[in-house]
Amino acid sequence: xxxxxxxxxxxxxxxxxxxxxxxxxxxxxxxxxxxxxxxxxxxxxxxxxxxxxxxxxxxxxxxxxxxxxxxxxxxxxxxxxxxxxxxxxxxxxxxxxxxxxxxxxxxxxxxxxxxxxxxxxxxxxxxxxxxxxxxxxxxxxxxxxxxxxxxxxxxxxxxxxxxxxxxxxxxxxxxxxxxxxxxxxxxxxxxxxxxxxxxxxxxxxxxxxxxxxxxxxxxxxxxxxxxxxxxxxxxxxxxxxxxxxxxxxxxxxxxxxxxxxxxxxxxxx
Amino acid sequence: xxxxxxxxxxxxxxxxxxxxxxxxxxxxxxxxxxxxxxxxxxxxxxxxxxxxxxxxxxxxxxxxxxxxxxxxxxxxxxxxxxxxxxxxxxxxxxxxxxxxxxxxxxxxxxxxxxxxxxxxxxxxxxxxxxxxxxxxxxxxxxxxxxxxxxxxxxxxxxxxxxxxxxxxxxxxxxxxxxxxxxxxxxxxxxxxxxxxxxxxxxxxxxxxxxxxxxxxxxxxxxxxxxxxxxxxxxxxxxxxxxxxxxxxxxxxxxxxxxxxxxxxxxxxxxxxxxxxxxxxxxxxxxxxxxxxxxxxxxxxx
Amino acid sequence: xxxxxxxxxxxxxxxxxxxxxxxxxxxxxxxxxxxxxxxxxxxxxxxxxxxxxxxxxxxxxxxxxxxxxxxxxxxxxxxxxxxxxxxxxxxxxxxxxxxxxxxxxxxxxxxxxxxxxxxxxxxxxxxxxxxxxxxxxxxxxxxxxxxxxxxxxxxxxxxxxxxxxxxxxxxxxxxxxxxxxxxxxxxxxxxxxxxxxxxxxxxxxxxxxxxxxxxxxxxxxxxxxxxxxxxxxxxxxxxxxxxxxxxxxxxxxxxxxxxxxxxxxxxxxxxxxxxxxxxxxxxxxxxxxxxxxxxxxxxxxxxxxxxxxxxxxxxxxxxxxxxxxxxxxxxxxxxxxxxxxxxxxxxxxxxxxxxxxx
Numbered sequence: 041x042x043x044x045x046x047x048x049x050x051x052x053x054x055x056x057x058x059x060x061x062x063x064x065x066x067x068x069x070x071x072x073x074x075x076x077x078x079x080x081x082x083x084x085x086x087x088x089x090x091x092x093x094x095x096x097x098x099x100x101x102x103x104x105x106x107x108x109x110x111x112x113x114x115x116x117x118x119x120x121x122x123x124x125x126x127x128x129x130x131x132x133x134x135x136x137x138x139x140x141x142x143x144x145x146x147x148x149x150x151x152x153x154x155x156x157x158x159x160x161x162x163x164x165x166x167x168x169x170x171x172x173x174x175x176x177x178x179x180x181x182x183x184x185x186x187x188x189x190x191x192x193x194x195x196x197x198x199x200x201x202x203x204x205x206x207x208x209x210x211x212x213x214x215x216x217x218x219x220x221x222x223x224x225x226x227x228x229x230x231x232x233x234x235x236x237x238x239x240x241x242x243x244x245x246x247x248x249x250x251x252x253x254x255x256x257x258x259x260x261x262x263x264x265x266x267x268x269x270x271x272x273x274x275x276x277x278x279x280x281x282x283x284x285x286x287x288x289x290x291x292x293x294x295x296x297x298x299x300x301x302x303x304x305x306x307x308x309x
Numbered sequence: 310x311x312x313x314x315x316x317x318x319x320x321x322x323x324x325x326x327x328x329x330x331x332x333x334x335x336x337x338x339x340x341x342x343x344x345x346x347x348x349x350x351x352x353x354x355x356x357x358x359x360x361x362x363x364x365x366x367x368x369x370x371x372x373x374x375x376x377x378x379x380x381x382x383x384x385x386x387x388x389x390x391x392x393x394x395x396x397x398x399x400x401x402x403x404x405x406x407x408x409x410x411x412x413x414x415x416x417x418x419x420x421x422x423x424x425x426x427x428x429x430x431x432x433x434x435x436x437x438x439x440x441x442x443x444x445x446x447x448x449x450x451x452x453x454x455x456x457x458x459x460x461x462x463x464x465x466x467x468x469x470x471x472x473x474x475x476x477x478x479x480x481x482x483x484x485x486x487x488x489x490x491x492x493x494x495x496x497x498x499x500x501x502x503x504x505x506x507x508x509x510x511x512x513x514x515x516x517x518x519x520x521x522x523x524x525x526x527x528x529x530x531x532x533x534x535x536x537x538x539x540x541x542x543x544x545x546x547x548x549x550x551x552x553x554x555x556x557x558x559x560x561x562x563x564x565x566x567x568x569x570x571x572x573x574x575x576x577x578x579x580x581x582x583x584x585x586x587x588x589x590x591x592x593x594x595x596x597x598x599x600x601x602x603x604x605x606x607x608x609x610x
Numbered sequence: 611x612x613x614x615x616x617x618x619x620x621x622x623x624x625x626x627x628x629x630x631x632x633x634x635x636x637x638x639x640x641x642x643x644x645x646x647x648x649x650x651x652x653x654x655x656x657x658x659x660x661x662x663x664x665x666x667x668x669x670x671x672x673x674x675x676x677x678x679x680x681x682x683x684x685x686x687x688x689x690x691x692x693x694x695x696x697x698x699x700x701x702x703x704x705x706x707x708x709x710x711x712x713x714x715x716x717x718x719x720x721x722x723x724x725x726x727x728x729x730x731x732x733x734x735x736x737x738x739x740x741x742x743x744x745x746x747x748x749x750x751x752x753x754x755x756x757x758x759x760x761x762x763x764x765x766x767x768x769x770x771x772x773x774x775x776x777x778x779x780x781x782x783x784x785x786x787x788x789x790x791x792x793x794x795x796x797x798x799x800x801x802x803x804x805x806x807x808x809x810x811x812x813x814x815x816x817x818x819x820x821x822x823x824x825x826x827x828x829x830x831x832x833x834x835x836x837x838x839x840x841x842x843x844x845x846x847x848x849x850x851x852x853x854x855x856x857x858x859x860x861x862x863x864x865x866x867x868x869x870x871x872x873x874x875x876x877x878x879x880x881x882x883x884x885x886x887x888x889x890x891x892x893x894x895x896x897x898x899x900x901x902x903x904x905x906x907x908x909x910x911x912x913x914x915x916x917x918x919x920x921x922x923x924x925x926x927x928x929x930x931x932x933x934x935x936x937x938x939x940x941x942x943x944x945x946x947x948x949x950x951x952x953x954x955x956x957x958x959x960x961x962x963x964x965x966x967x968x
Contacts, residue, residue: 135327
């Protein structure tokens with residue numbers, strides 16, 4: 041909190057020069073990274089308490105890899121994320137192309153609705169529907185829920201790609217003798233591919249990280265990694281959570297760097 | 310005329326699958342929730358039947374009771390107002406913290422900009438629960454920060470306090486989680502500002518603060534507004550942060566919604582609360598769209 | 611031969627093409643010229659098949675094109691943005707139409723190499739379009755459109771993205787290329803200079819209609835109406851009334867003497883209001899002029915001037931307040947301002963220098 045105060049103060053003096061602005065920015069960056077650093081550092085700490093540094097250990101990671109519930113939840117998370125990302129990629133690509141080509145406002149609203157609405161609303165309304173329609177809560181219901189909010193992200197990435205594409209390329213292909221299907225397969229699809237892959241990776245990341253919507257749509261025996269973390273931290277703060285958090289961060293880092301390589305503009309939406 | 314047909318089918322081919330999916334898994338649940346808000350709760354949770362067929366005559370069993378319950382006591386309205394206030398405070402703090410970062414990125418060299426942006430995005434993509442958990446460690450009673458503050462308080466003969474399970478903890482974490490949502494649109498806005506305008510203003514005799522308030526501020530408003538919506542909406546509906554960091558003092562409207570669906574299993578009332586939250590969200594999105602358009606056309610003129 | 615018969619096309623309330631009629635001969639370099647929004651690009655897109663026509667007919671060698679999809683038409687387009695496929699190399703781009711026509715691999719590579727030689731870029735075969743300069747992209751786009759010998763090549767403002775020097779060079783290349791391949795070119799531009807330089811014939815379009823179709827020199831010297839006169843080059847338009855006398859046709863300018871004019875083909879009748887179009891370069895200007903019998907002479911004062919380097923444009927105000935633009939070439943060494951503002955000058959032009967327009 042101390043740093044926050046000084047940041048607020050320095051904001052008012054920001055117009056007094058570049059140096060003040062940069063100093064404030066550095067403090068905000070610290071604010072963004074220090075908490076995560078604490079999590080990572082204490083995952084290697086040889087103490088049950090996340091309080092002071094005692095010594096280096098890999099015990100918590102050891103423990104983690106012997107935790108069968110956790111491993112099963114992790115496996116489940118990856119499975120759900122893969123299927124959700126795949127389905128969302130297909131549906132999101134179609135939606136992104138449709139929105140760009142036919143300027144359908146209603147479709148755009150439908151696709152972005154689940155992205156804009158607070159997660160809890162998506163979660164409880166799906167819970168309500170699944171229960172009323174007697175859908176058993178479990179892996180399937182989680183996947184159905186995840187796809188619905190992932191479509192928007194893929195659609196945005198694809199739309200950004202479409203917007204950056206010269207429309208006359210498709211006309212040129214038709215003009216030079218390609219059928220509509222050939223021009224889609226030979227021109228549109230290859231040019232959209234980076235957007236689709238970026239959107240798909242983003243969907244994978246969102247799915248594997250999602251807690252709130254999963255919380256409402258998961259059933260008995262279909263735990264995911266975030267749910268497992270939630271039930272652990274509800275009980276107590278233990279370095280084992282630090283360890284699993286660190287690994288999860290590492291995974292996300294790899295995914296995000298991959299996305300930013302493939303399609304930098306996809307992340308910014 | 311003959312070629313209008315395949316064009317139409319391409320349209321349906323592209324838009325039908327995603328539209329159908331999202332109708333079934335986004336629009337339909339919302340409509341069912343709207344309907345549920347007028348039904349009676351079931352005896353063991355869930356919903357009671359909404360019609361009865363007795364001796365061949367049909368009778369409906371719908372009610373406004375759930376909506377009226379909202380106004381019966383000031384608990385729910387009070388909580389709603391508190392949630393709105395916390396979300397607003399979060400938005401304001403985010404704006405103050407985001408400005409120097411956005412400005413620094415916008416002023417940075419082109420190659421460095423990408424890196425600085427990535428550094429903003431990265432923590433946002435780390436797991437939501439992990440980010441909350443980090444603050445649980447920092448605010449924990451055994452944590453260095455709490456100990457230091459209480460030692461300081463002891464010097465002035467003040468009773469020790471707990472940072473954990475307080476509104477302060479909730480707001481800090483809300484700011485932490487949503488800060489990137491403010492930085493990115495604000496950066497996107499500031500990046501488009503023409504630095505020559507500031508030179509021109511200076512040339513015409515404007516002081517530093519005049520240049521900020523007369524040139525930068527009005528131009529930055531659309532970006533600020535976009536960021537505010539992106540921070541305010543999810544903050545308003547949050548339940549995990551108060552759940553883990555707020556204790557009994559720090560609960561927000563999201564916690565009550567979760568409670569109605571998971572613990573007390575009073576779905577109709579839970580639906581009412583959710584719809585109120587939906588109403589606020591739609592109102593904000595509508596306002597944002599309206600202001601965005603008004604600002605946009607103003608900018609062009 | 612391409613025939614366009616009564617073709618109309620509307621977008622909502624906007625009539626982009628209004629009963630257009632055109633006939634373009636084989637082997638012709640034909641230009642559609644007009645300001646933006648005149649319908650020239652819409653017409654091109656209708657010929658290519660990207661745009662449907664509401665009514666009328668488009669015939670290629672007597673065969674109607676209307677129901678033929680763009681990919682089935684023996685017509686290729688060079689796009690304003692070049693539209694080179696960014697994920698394909700230059701060779702792959704050029705091979706694209708041949709691949710679509712299902713030619714065999716050896717034939718394709720032979721033709722690609724040949725056409726790359728023609729546009730003098732054989733070493734760029736394996737480059738991606740992003741690595742090419744504007745002029746190179748332009749040549750590749752043309753090569754791609756010509757490689758499988760279409761009946762018709764459509765060019766949509768292909769030179770607009772190039773700088774002035776390069777544009778001139780490409781114009782010469784285009785003329786030579788068209789002569790070599792002998793394919794009909796239909797060229798769309800808003801640049802009248804480009805149209806005059808390149809074309810065998812020009813159709814000047816305005817608001818969905820064709821104002822005039824003629825050879826460049828005829829368009830320039832004998833514009834059919836005010837719009838054409840004004841759009842092509844610099845032009846003085848002097849309002850007045852035509853009068854028929856026994857001695858010949860005279861043009862009465864309000865507030866000035868009437869002057870003898872040509873009434874070509876008796877297009878105008880006596881007593882008709884019309885305008886005299888007069889090119890600035892056809893007007894003589896000096897402080898004192900001795901007019902020959904076949905010239906008309908006016909006195910005035912220099913109202914304004916514009917130094918353009920090779921020439922200086924003088925705006926001369928005549929007695930009735932009418933302003934006339936005249937040119938003087940700056941051929942004398944050192945001298946660029948022969949007159950100052952307010953100087954009394956005289957202007958003269960031959961009776962047949964002007965041309966009556968509607």
